Amino acid sequence: MISERTYNQYCGVARALDLIGERWALLVVRELALGPKRFTDLRQGLPGVATNVLSLRLRQLERNGVVTRRLLPPPAPAQVYELTDLGRQLVPIMLSLGRWAASTMGERSPEQAIRGEWLALALKAFFDAEAAAGLSATIALDLDGAPFTLCLEEGRLDVAPGRDGPADLTISTDTELLLQFLAGAPVTVRAEGDRELLNRLPELFPLGRSA
Amino acid sequence: MISERTYNQYCGVARALDLIGERWALLVVRELALGPKRFTDLRQGLPGVATNVLSLRLRQLERNGVVTRRLLPPPAPAQVYELTDLGRQLVPIMLSLGRWAASTMGERSPEQAIRGEWLALALKAFFDAEAAAGLSATIALDLDGAPFTLCLEEGRLDVAPGRDGPADLTISTDTELLLQFLAGAPVTVRAEGDRELLNRLPELFPLGRSA
DNA sequence: CGGTATCCGCAAAGATACTG
DNA sequence: CAGTATCTTTGCGGATACCG
Numbered sequence: 001m002i003s004e005r006t007y008n009q010y011c012g013v014a015r016a017l018d019l020i021g022e023r024w025a026l027l028v029v030r031e032l033a034l035g036p037k038r039f040t041d042l043r044q045g046l047p048g049v050a051t052n053v054l055s056l057r058l059r060q061l062e063r064n065g066v067v068t069r070r071l072l073p074p075p076a077p078a079q080v081y082e083l084t085d086l087g088r089q090l091v092p093i094m095l096s097l098g099r100w101a102a103s104t105m106g107e108r109s110p111e112q113a114i115r116g117e118w119l120a121l122a123l124k125a126f127f128d129a130e131a132a133a134g135l136s137a138t139i140a141l142d143l144d145g146a147p148f149t150l151c152l153e154e155g156r157l158d159v160a161p162g163r164d165g166p167a168d169l170t171i172s173t174d175t176e177l178l179l180q181f182l183a184g185a186p187v188t189v190r191a192e193g194d195r196e197l198l199n200r201l202p203e204l205f206p207l208g209r210s211a
Numbered sequence: 212m213i214s215e216r217t218y219n220q221y222c223g224v225a226r227a228l229d230l231i232g233e234r235w236a237l238l239v240v241r242e243l244a245l246g247p248k249r250f251t252d253l254r255q256g257l258p259g260v261a262t263n264v265l266s267l268r269l270r271q272l273e274r275n276g277v278v279t280r281r282l283l284p285p286p287a288p289a290q291v292y293e294l295t296d297l298g299r300q301l302v303p304i305m306l307s308l309g310r311w312a313a314s315t316m317g318e319r320s321p322e323q324a325i326r327g328e329w330l331a332l333a334l335k336a337f338f339d340a341e342a343a344a345g346l347s348a349t350i351a352l353d354l355d356g357a358p359f360t361l362c363l364e365e366g367r368l369d370v371a372p373g374r375d376g377p378a379d380l381t382i383s384t385d386t387e388l389l390l391q392f393l394a395g396a397p398v399t400v401r402a403e404g405d406r407e408l409l410n411r412l413p414e415l416f417p418l419g420r421s422a
Numbered sequence: 423c424g425g426t427a428t429c430c431g432c433a434a435a436g437a438t439a440c441t442g
Numbered sequence: 443c444a445g446t447a448t449c450t451t452t453g454c455g456g457a458t459a460c461c462g
Contacts, residue, residue, distance in 0.1 A: 005453090008259070010319040011329040012309030012336065013241045019312055023454070026232070030224045039424055048218070050455050055425065065315065079424070086315065093307045098223030100301055101230055104276065108221040118222040125223065216433085216454095234435070250444050261436050266445060290444075 004060070019064045024049055024057050026094060029066065029083065033091045033121060034161050036070070036082035047113045066090065095125035102126075102207070108176070116143030119175050120159050126205050129155040135204075137197055140167035144174050152204075169193040183208030215271070230275045235260055235268050237305060240277065240294065244302045244332055245372050247281070247293035258324045277301065306336035313337075313418070319387070327354030330386050331370050337416050340366040346415075348408055351378035355385050363415075380404040394419030 005022070007014040020026050024046060031037055031045040042054060058081060061067035066087040072078045083091070102122070108114060120143065132155050139150040140163055149167070151158040171178070172190045181189045182202050191198050202208065216233070218225040231237050235257060242248055242256040253265060269292060272278035277298040283289045294302070313333070319325060331354065343366050350361040351374055360378070362369040382389070383401045392400045393413050402409050413419065 007238070008323050009238075009329070010316070010323040010325040011241070012311075012313035012316065012333060013305055013329075014238060015316050016308040016312035017237060019315065021232075021234070021237070023232070026228060027218070027220075027225060030222070047220070048455075050457090051425075052427075053454065086311075089314075090311055093304065093311055094224055096304045096307065097227040100223075100297075100304055101227035102223035103300075104230065104297065105221070105223065105226050112219050112221040114221040118220070118224075122223060254444095259436085261438085262445065263437095263447080264435060267434090 004063075019066060020061070020090065022057065022060065024053060025061060026097075028054075028057055028061060028081075029087060029090055029094060030118075030121065032067065032081060032083045032087070033094070034117065034159060036080040038078055038080050042081065045115060045117065061087075095121070098122065099125045114175050116146040116148070116175050117161070119143060119178065120148045120161075122207060123150065123205050124157060124159050126207050127157045128204055128206060129157075131206075132157065132204050135200075137168045137194065138165065139197070140170040142170075142172040143178065167193065169195075169197045171198070179207065182206075215274075230277060231272070231301065233268065233271065235264060236272060237308075239265075239268055239272060239292075240298060240301055240305060241329075241332065243278065243292060243294045243298070244305070245328065245370060247291040249289055249291050253292065256326060256328065272298075306332070309333065310336045325386050327357040327359070327386050328372070330354060330389065331359045331372075333418060334361065334416050335368060335370050337418050338368045339415055339417060340368075342411075342417075343368070343415050346411075348379045348405070349376065350408070351381040352389075353381075353383040354389065378404065380406075380408045382409070390418065393417075 004018070006018045009015075020029060027046055028042065031042050037045075039054070039058075042058075043049065043051070046054065058067060058069075062069060065084055067081050068084050070080055070082060072080060098121070102125075120141070132152055134155070135152050136154070137152045139152070141148040141150060147161070147163045149160050149162060149164040151160075151164075170192045173181075177187055177189060180187050182205050184202050189198070215229070217229045220226075231240060238257055239253065242253050248256075250265070250269075253269075254260065254262065257265065269278060269280075273280060276295055278292050279295050281291055281293060283291060309332070313336075331352070343363055345366070346363050347365070348363045350363070352359040352361060358372070358374045360371050360373060360375040362371075362375075381403045384392075388398055388400060391398045393416050395413050400409070
């Protein structure tokens with residue numbers, strides 16, 4: 001199984017597929033896009049993946065220079081996987097791909113899995129920098145109990161897992177409801193703080209205009 | 212064979228992989244990026260693909276709304292495949308992917324296939340619009356006998372197969388030599404016309420800075 | 423917890439022959 | 443030319459067993 005399957009073409013696109021074109025590979029990158037994760041956490045975000053396949057992909061991505069394996073310092077000596085520089089350069093492209101395909105997605109069907117983290121990533125993908133020009137704010141977001149922090153600054157957006165400092169706006173909701181809210185549906189979202197900011201969110205994250 | 216394999220995730224990235232993540236699929240898009248092609252021509256550009264796999268991919272891409280099948284008008288009643296609007300929207304993302312992976316490609320190894328059309332696409336991918344600001348020109352390019360026309364206009368670049376009208380600069384060379392030239396190597400390229408323009412090409416198409 | 427190893431059944435990919 | 447049909451091979455999905 002040491003053989004790397006390759007298209008054997010001297011072409012950037014083919015090379016990209018050699019690097020991250022195997023099944024699950026790009027989804028591993030997606031899972032690591034917001035920060036390092038452990039094997040078991042990766043599994044959680046990749047429903048249906050077989051453990052041996054995930055293990056194999058991680059080794060391949062490591063060999064391809066997209067992912068690194070790292071040991072956390074002694075206090076909690078766990079092993080985590082994280083993106084390399086090359087892997088991080090891939091993230092915006094992956095987000096573009098997601099935005100592209102999102103235009104073909106309708107409503108969620110019951111058998112489709114959904115996770116707060118994927119929506120957090122979608123926020124990054126759909127963020128409209130122009131609409132956010134001159135806006136600075138910190139938003140604490142709780143999606144199905146998973147905390148994220150959004151930092152808006154000078155038209156830039158940073159999304160990180162976890163809570164980080166005081167927030168101008170705190171939202172606690174579930175993934176589907178937030179989706180509907182951003183799409184412009186007349187739903188009410190549990191929120192505290194700057195409600196003016198809350199009402200601007202659909203404009204900053206125009207997920208709705210995709211489907 | 213009607214069963215579509217899917218990740219079953221309500222996530223844009225996973226959806227993108229459902230659409231164009233199967234083996235060979237994105238390379239089919241690459242082959243169609245510069246214009247419609249017939250089945251046999253697609254095969255030429257996809258060395259190693261099995262005819263049944265190609266046939267299957269085309270049907271899937273068609274069902275996924277990325278590719279259409281069209282019959283050319285009577286004079287030459289051939290069937291061609293071409294990108295849909297959705298497929299064309301994918302092209303710049305695919306080019307980004309190619310540019311990303313190109314940074315990990317070294318010299319070409321002997322067993323790697325190479326085609327003029329791939330390089331023509333790479334020109335699109337690496338084109339530096341800022342460096343070309345205010346430049347208008349038409350370049351006729353012959354790569355291993357395959358003709359392409361590059362149109363520079365207002366910082367935009369259009370690449371099309373075939374010859375199209377008079378050119379300010381005409382280049383006849385092989386793929387590898389042009390690659391070396393653009394990378395800044397001291398090679399001589401067969402060219403006629405605006406040699407000033409010829410010398411600016413490495414700056415307009417900085418392929419060299421990738422590897 | 424964080425994996426690796428193995429087996430099994432299936433579906434996709436590869437190779438090639440063949441046909442409208 | 444434009445595929446379909448057939449056969450073989452390989453990768454994937456799923457389960458489970460095992461080890462540091």
